[in-house]
Amino acid sequence: MLIWGSGGDVVQLGNAGEAHCAICEKDRPFKNILSYRYAHLWYLFSWVTEKTYATVCDVCGRGTRHDSKQFEEKLGKSPIPFYRRFGGLVLLGLIAVAIVFGIVASNQSNARETTLIAQPQVGDLYVVDLEKLVPGGFDGHAYGVMRVASINGQQISLQVPNVGYSKLTGASRDLSSKARDESYYVAEQIQLPISQLQQLHGSGEIHDVSRN
Numbered sequence: 001m002l003i004w005g006s007g008g009d010v011v012q013l014g015n016a017g018e019a020h021c022a023i024c025e026k027d028r029p030f031k032n033i034l035s036y037r038y039a040h041l042w043y044l045f046s047w048v049t050e051k052t053y054a055t056v057c058d059v060c061g062r063g064t065r066h067d068s069k070q071f072e073e074k075l076g077k078s079p080i081p082f083y084r085r086f087g088g089l090v091l092l093g094l095i096a097v098a099i100v101f102g103i104v105a106s107n108q109s110n111a112r113e114t115t116l117i118a119q120p121q122v123g124d125l126y127v128v129d130l131e132k133l134v135p136g137g138f139d140g141h142a143y144g145v146m147r148v149a150s151i152n153g154q155q156i157s158l159q160v161p162n163v164g165y166s167k168l169t170g171a172s173r174d175l176s177s178k179a180r181d182e183s184y185y186v187a188e189q190i191q192l193p194i195s196q197l198q199q200l201h202g203s204g205e206i207h208d209v210s211r212n
């Protein structure tokens with residue numbers, strides 16, 4: 001669940017001496033402050049959305065604003081805690097790492113499938129888009145598992161399943177269980193050359209390849 005929100009804080013930056021306050025119409029002690037707001041995700045990952053450095057009257061709180069960049073240069077460092085300023089970047093970093101790992105894993109899996117399809121074996125299971133391989137056989141769009149029944153040179157015979165799924169996950173689930181059983185398939189088989197299987201894999205119609 002996404003939990004998000006915002007908050008704010010005022011940081012006291014010390015006395016700024018005595019001066020005439022136009023609002024109080026008196027000499028007053030002044031102080032430097034920083035007031036800022038931040039947004040957060042899950043309280044942990046946050047970033048600053050707004051900040052104001054000012055010198056204000058200790059009594060009425062009114063005063064003059066400063067240019068943030070110049071004032072921070074004078075201070076030498078930002079008074080806002082590190083996690084409030086850069087927590088959001090940490091989250092972006094984590095997301096980037098997850099995406100890179102996902103891409104690497106997916107590339108490795110794809111390279112393995114390419115090899116399996118180039119050298120098929122009897123019993124190999126393919127998760128396919130049935131509408132592409134058995135047009136009209138499944139009442140429209142469906143995913144299913146097909147099994148290599150026999151190989152004759154460059155020609156492959158594939159068994160047709162007796163069940164199709166509207167979602168890919170349905171077919172993937174059968175890979176390690178039901179799809180290994182003979183009763184999962186109808187008598188009908190289709191013949192394809194290996195080159196066409198490779199094409200179908202390249203264009204994404206064969207989603208997964210499994211070999212025991």
Ligand SMILES: [Zn+2]
Pocket residue numbers: 021022023024025028057058059060061062
């Ligand atoms: Zn004042």
